[in-house]
Structure formats: C-alpha cells, structure tokens
Amino acid sequence: MHRVVVLAVSEVVGYDLNIAPLVFGTATQDGERLYDVRVCGVDDRPVRVSHGYEAHLDHGPEALEDADTVVIPGTRAHGPRQEGVLPPDLAAALARIPSSARLVSICTGAFVLAAAGVLDGRRATTHWAHAPAFRRLYPRVDLDENVLFVDDGDVLTSAGLAAGVDLCLHLVRSDHGSAVANHVARYCVVPPWRDGGQSQFIEQPLPEADGSTAATRAWVLERLGEPLDLAALAKHAGMSVRTFSRRFRAETGQSPRAWLNQQRVLHARHLLETTDLPVDRVAAESGLGTAASLRQHLNAAIGVAPLAYRRTFARR
Incomplete structure (x- = not known):
C-alpha cells in the first residue's frame, strides 16, 4: 500500500494538517483503502498548532523512512519562514526521507522545501499573500503565485489552505483515476476540479x-x-x-x-x-x-x- 506521511512542522497550520489524512484516507477501491496515511513530527514531542493548541501525534520522524509520499502542511516555523534556513531537528527529519519519495507541500510548507534546496530551479507556488517574502528568501525558485498548485513530477506544491485539497485530489486522480478522485471529492463535499488559479482570490478592486x-x-x-x-x-x-x-x-x-x-x-x-x-x-x-x-x-x-x-x- 502506498504510504503517505504528513510531516507536521511547528507551528503547523491546523487546517492544512488535516487535508492529506482526510483526502488520502478516504480513497478506496472495491472497499479497500488505497493509502496508508501517517502523521509525524520532527521529534517525539507534541506539535504546536498555529491557533492555540498542541497536537499529540502517533509517530515520530522515523515514519518518514518508509514514505512513498511526504506532505508538508503550512507552517509558521521561524527558520524557513523568516531566515531561509532549516533548524537542525527539521533538517535531520528531512534527511530520513527516501530519495524515491514524492514531495508535496501545502501553502507555506513550500518554505520548508525551498529552505531544503528542493525547489531550486523548479516551478512552485505558495499562498499569494506570502509570495513577496518567498521571493526574497528563495530567489532560485521559479515562483508562480497565480495557480492553485504546481505538479513538477516528483515535487508538487499548492497554494494556500483549500488549494491543498485541490492538490491532494489531483494526486489521487493521477494515481488511481477520476472515478476514485470524484468519490473522494463527493465525500469531502468539494468540487473534484476547480476552475482557474488563485489569481482570482488575490485582493484587488x-x-x-x-x-x-x-x-x-x-x-x-x-x-x-x-x-x-x-x-x-x-x-x-x-x-x-x-x-x-x-x-x-x-x-x-x-x-x-x-x-x-x-x-x-x-x-x-x-x-x-x-x-x-x-x-x-x-x-x-x-x-x-x-x-x-x-x-x-x-x-x-x-x-x-x-x-x-x-x-x-x-x-x-
């Protein structure tokens, strides 16, 4: 079974943290689950969530070692968000990921991938509101803040919040076809495919x-x-x-x-x-x-x- 591991980086965005477990955990075929989804932190301690509470996770960073897909939700982590660097514990956790794994970020999780050098020379996206800061910290990344997500093969990035749902549905569709993805979308009560990009949501007259x-x-x-x-x-x-x-x-x-x-x-x-x-x-x-x-x-x-x-x- 394809194993999806969600890496929660403190302070993790609570909405983003739950997207991948819900979407991938709902994907089934002939009554059988298609993904084994696990959530882990960079260590064994509870993870601080961005809106005033802590999450006690079932797994530590060792879960990353068996991952086929790693999802990094949005985060307010100071190093990637403010300085363009990885703290030692986060760098050590990312080093556990197999080279064959597919890497996915939701919203400001792209700052983590960029700080790790994964996005250098690649096209990527993040929440439109954080695009100026992203460009300042990571000029080597080809940032496009006008799209809902970017599929660059083994590395995929999404725009803010709900765009993470779009990206996860896209992955289910790519892995198992439209029928499975549409079933997941119906369960989540969301459209299986949204028109346009995040440019339609950018603040403007x-x-x-x-x-x-x-x-x-x-x-x-x-x-x-x-x-x-x-x-x-x-x-x-x-x-x-x-x-x-x-x-x-x-x-x-x-x-x-x-x-x-x-x-x-x-x-x-x-x-x-x-x-x-x-x-x-x-x-x-x-x-x-x-x-x-x-x-x-x-x-x-x-x-x-x-x-x-x-x-x-x-x-x-």
Missing part, C-alpha cells in the same frame, strides 16, 4: 457588476462536443465579447479559450476511462476535433497519449 458567466459555463459543459467560439459564449451570456472576456477572467482566473480547452480535456479523460469509444470518437465528443488534436492536448495537459492513458486508468 472588484470588477464592475456586469453579471455572472456561471450560467454560460454550465451551458457550455452540456455541449462540449459542439463548435463553440468566444462570440457564441458572449451571446449566450448577453454581453459584448470584451465585457464577457473581462468578466470571465475575473471569475475564473482564465481566459474563455483556456477554460474551454481544459474542460474538453477533462471530458476526454472521463470518456477514455469509462467507455470503449475509439479515440477519434472521444476527440469528437469532447470537442477536440481529431485524434491528433486530442493527442496533442492530452500530452500538453498530463504528458501521456490517449491510448496510454486508457490502459492506465480504464475501469479502475
């Missing part, structure tokens, strides 16, 4: 009240296989193209074209997993046109070809 694009987005999802362009979407919303584009980006953090392509790829993945439709039919029904176009979009999104994706995830 509110856009003018031009109406909402939500109804048009719902309308589009019912007809992804049809030819749709920006003019058709704006017409459905009862807006000019310019107003619709501005409002759409304010609400989703994406352009209408980028959002539409994303939804079509997600629908294509669902069809590849749950049907035996030929690849060209999947491409047509998802609105991506041809098998070649589907192959290009799927490879750009997740780095695999349609048939390889189907072999991995079909009927899981």
Whole structure:
C-alpha cells in the first residue's frame, strides 16, 4: 500500500494538517483503502498548532523512512519562514526521507522545501499573500503565485489552505483515476476540479457588476462536443465579447479559450476511462476535433497519449 506521511512542522497550520489524512484516507477501491496515511513530527514531542493548541501525534520522524509520499502542511516555523534556513531537528527529519519519495507541500510548507534546496530551479507556488517574502528568501525558485498548485513530477506544491485539497485530489486522480478522485471529492463535499488559479482570490478592486458567466459555463459543459467560439459564449451570456472576456477572467482566473480547452480535456479523460469509444470518437465528443488534436492536448495537459492513458486508468 502506498504510504503517505504528513510531516507536521511547528507551528503547523491546523487546517492544512488535516487535508492529506482526510483526502488520502478516504480513497478506496472495491472497499479497500488505497493509502496508508501517517502523521509525524520532527521529534517525539507534541506539535504546536498555529491557533492555540498542541497536537499529540502517533509517530515520530522515523515514519518518514518508509514514505512513498511526504506532505508538508503550512507552517509558521521561524527558520524557513523568516531566515531561509532549516533548524537542525527539521533538517535531520528531512534527511530520513527516501530519495524515491514524492514531495508535496501545502501553502507555506513550500518554505520548508525551498529552505531544503528542493525547489531550486523548479516551478512552485505558495499562498499569494506570502509570495513577496518567498521571493526574497528563495530567489532560485521559479515562483508562480497565480495557480492553485504546481505538479513538477516528483515535487508538487499548492497554494494556500483549500488549494491543498485541490492538490491532494489531483494526486489521487493521477494515481488511481477520476472515478476514485470524484468519490473522494463527493465525500469531502468539494468540487473534484476547480476552475482557474488563485489569481482570482488575490485582493484587488472588484470588477464592475456586469453579471455572472456561471450560467454560460454550465451551458457550455452540456455541449462540449459542439463548435463553440468566444462570440457564441458572449451571446449566450448577453454581453459584448470584451465585457464577457473581462468578466470571465475575473471569475475564473482564465481566459474563455483556456477554460474551454481544459474542460474538453477533462471530458476526454472521463470518456477514455469509462467507455470503449475509439479515440477519434472521444476527440469528437469532447470537442477536440481529431485524434491528433486530442493527442496533442492530452500530452500538453498530463504528458501521456490517449491510448496510454486508457490502459492506465480504464475501469479502475
């Protein structure tokens, strides 16, 4: 069983600490748990939580030695957050992690990975409010505070708080397919996939009240296989193209074209997993046109070809 170990670094953010145990602990298939989830500290002492209490953990840092995935929740730890360095006990705990393990951070947990040098030369993210401090401390990291999470293969980082749920669901989806991830999302009463990035949550003047694009987005999802362009979407919303584009980006953090392509790829993945439709039919029904176009979009999104994706995830 894939072992997920959550490393709580004092002062750990309580919300973040519970995300991975809940999401991975809920993932099942045919009644069997898919992940063994453990929570540990950098030593055997209780861990201070950022909002006025302590957590008594079941495991010490030795749990890291058998980890397949290590998740570092947000933390207020002084060294990584203020000085760009690791305290000796945290450095010793991180040294226990196998080189083969997948590393994941939630929110300001990225400061820990950056202080360890793991993110040097890599693209990463963290909570948008802490981006200036992160850049000052870790200039070698390619920080993008406009996204909900970054998947850089064996190292993944998420934006603040709830974006940790998005990232953990993404990992479940990558490991076991959309059906399992969707079941977990339903149990957690959260959407299986959120549109846009955290740019939509950054404090900024509110856009003018031009109406909402939500109804048009719902309308589009019912007809992804049809030819749709920006003019058709704006017409459905009862807006000019310019107003619709501005409002759409304010609400989703994406352009209408980028959002539409994303939804079509997600629908294509669902069809590849749950049907035996030929690849060209999947491409047509998802609105991506041809098998070649589907192959290009799927490879750009997740780095695999349609048939390889189907072999991995079909009927899981």
